[in-house]
Amino acid sequence: MEHIELFFKSIFIDNMVFATFLGMCSYLAVSKKVSTAVGLGAAVIFVMAITVPFNWLLDQYILRDGALAWLGPEYASYDLSFLSFILFIATIATMVQLVEIIVEKFSPSLYNSLGIFLPLIAVNCAILGGSLFMQSREIPSLGLAFNYGVSSGIGWFLAILAIAAIREKIRYSNVPAPLRGLGITFIITGLMAIGFMSFGGMLTGGDEAAQESQREAKVEIKKEEAPKNLISENTKEINQ
Structure with missing residues (x-):
């Protein structure tokens, strides 16, 4: 029950885009085509599914106060939490490089369409936000950390997929000139955020x-x- 609740809350209520506005740069820049949005969204899910549980292990057994007790009683007083940002970002950068190699190998067209935004996943604040939220909320187990990483990635994927589909259709709409481009995109994003917030009462x-x-x-x-x-x-x- 706890896994199901965390899964749906991370997708709908605590959505990275609509609740915390993380990852907005990629969300706005790579959402002009559905095919590109799907590729980037899948890459974000993959990266978050690996980095969040891996960073959970780092936090539990290396970073937090007393985490090094497994090395011996003389290390029980060590607190390496000040290294959280450095190690989390290093993990994320490593996984992004792995994703970049895989996409370039198996889908060169997607690699070319994503362009600079694929390596920029390493500095996507939604990816780092997933690990930091995992740490601040003190998720108790590795399974829940994996669940949170996957569900947060799916939430970001749904957000960019929905806006990409709408932006493809809106090209044929008579949008007022001052609102064309990012203007109407921000308005639609706000309306979608209100829609996602409605799930809060249900869950x-x-x-x-x-x-x-x-x-x-x-x-x-x-x-x-x-x-x-x-x-x-x-x-x-x-x-x-």
């Missing part, structure tokens, strides 16, 4: 129901304890 309804049931249980316990408290108070008065 958090179970949490609210659970909280309400907990409140009702506490009220029932207090009602049961009230007569006991009155009896104990009356007993004390009689003894006095």
